[in-house]
Amino acid sequence: MxxxxxxxxxxxxxxxxxxxxxxxxxxxxxxxxxxxxxxxxxxxxxxxxxxxxxxxxxxxxAFTQGDVPWALFGSLLVMVPAVVGVLVFGSLASWVLARRSGRTVSILYSAAISGIILPPAVVTIVLLLRQLGLASTPFGMMCVYMGMYMSLVIFFITGFIRTIPLELEEAARIDGAKPLMIFVRVILPLLRPVIATATILICLYIWNDVFYSFFVLGGGSVTTLPLNLYSVASSNLYQNNWNLVFAYVVLMSLPLVVIFTFAQRRIISGITGGAVK
CATH class of the missing domain: 4.10.280 (MYOD Basic-Helix-Loop-Helix Domain, subunit B)
Known part of the structure; x- marks a missing residue:
């Protein structure tokens, strides 16, 4: 050898x-x-x-004194609508971008996926949310997450839709189906692998985020698990109690660790499927 x-x-x-x-x-x-x-x-x-x-x-x-149930409710309150919203609007936009051609569409697609490499302007976001009255609210946090991860969803789903034969849509159009019906009945069922991939990845990002939630939700009545961990770890209750801090970290990480363990194959298949074109 x-x-x-x-x-x-x-x-x-x-x-x-x-x-x-x-x-x-x-x-x-x-x-x-x-x-x-x-x-x-x-x-x-x-x-x-x-x-x-x-x-x-x-x-x-850690579970009782750290207010884990309330923080868990806050995480789900922010994460679930944000994930659903970004997948619905992102998949619709991806379908249009994948089925249109031309220089204008190429520019729009480049602008849509630019958010993958361009970091969000935190100060501008916070000031805008304050002007709109959405600062320190779950709805404001949902909008921030949807804007942050829309580029990722469009990038994955647009490449995946381009692998779907156009003849399937033409056959449905001949049968009299409207555009929205074509998307729901023909395209959406075929997007299950890449939607599952995007769902898991975005859930991981939102679940573990503390930076943006600190600026947007800080001072509000709703908190998330990472933000609540930061709060309790900085308080007198958890000061020098590293055993409780690590117990909280394990409790916070356990749900997504289990989901990621069972869904890792779907993540890989969705990424490779969307990268064909």
């Missing part, structure tokens, strides 16, 4: 596994172990197992 073959078959997979363990495995292990330690042991973070396990007590305190 020559050097190139040895690298591809043995060394390269070993390097990838080691990197995954270092980058993902160790932080995950540290979070899980620290969440089961006492306050004194958690203040000195290391990879050792706890001398006495406080798993149930820590998670119970």
């Amino acid at each position: 020559n050097g190139s073959a040895l690298w591809k078959r043995v060394l390269q997979p070993a390097v990838v596994v080691i990197l995954l363990v270092v980058v993902i495995g160790i932080p995950l292990y540290l979070a899980l172990v620290t969440s089961a330690k006492s306050q004194g042991e958690a203040n000195i973070p290391d990879l050792s197992l706890p001398s006495s396990w406080h798993l149930a007590d820590n998670y119970s305190k």
Whole structure:
């Protein structure tokens, strides 16, 4: 076996596994172990197992004292309508952009996906929401998320629609179907893989976001799980209580970790399907 073959078959997979363990495995292990330690042991973070396990007590305190149910309600209140809205409007816009040609459409498509690489102007967004009376409101946060991730949805779905034969739409049009009916009955069922991919990715982004929610929802009555974690970790309740902080982090991450574990194949298939053209 020559050097190139040895690298591809043995060394390269070993390097990838080691990197995954270092980058993902160790932080995950540290979070899980620290969440089961006492306050004194958690203040000195290391990879050792706890001398006495406080798993149930820590998670119970984090759940009740950290207002996890209220923060969970806030996260769902913001995330679900934002995801539904960006998928509905994004898929409709993608269908138009995929089935039209010309220089104007190309410019519009470039402008629509420019949000993938251009960061949102946070100060401008906050000032605009204040003028509209939407600052510190869930609806304002929904609009921000829809604007942020519309480019990602259009990028994925437009490429996917271009792989769908145009003859399917022409046959429905001959049968007398209106444009909206063609989209609902013909196009939308074929978009399930890429819509599932976009849904999971956007849910991950919104669920873990604390930066934009801090500026938009800060000071309001509604909070999200990451924003609430920042608040309780900065308060006297969780100060130096790293065991409770890590228990909160595990509780916050658990739902999407489970979803991502079972849906990772769908994510890959949707990305590759939308990248064909």
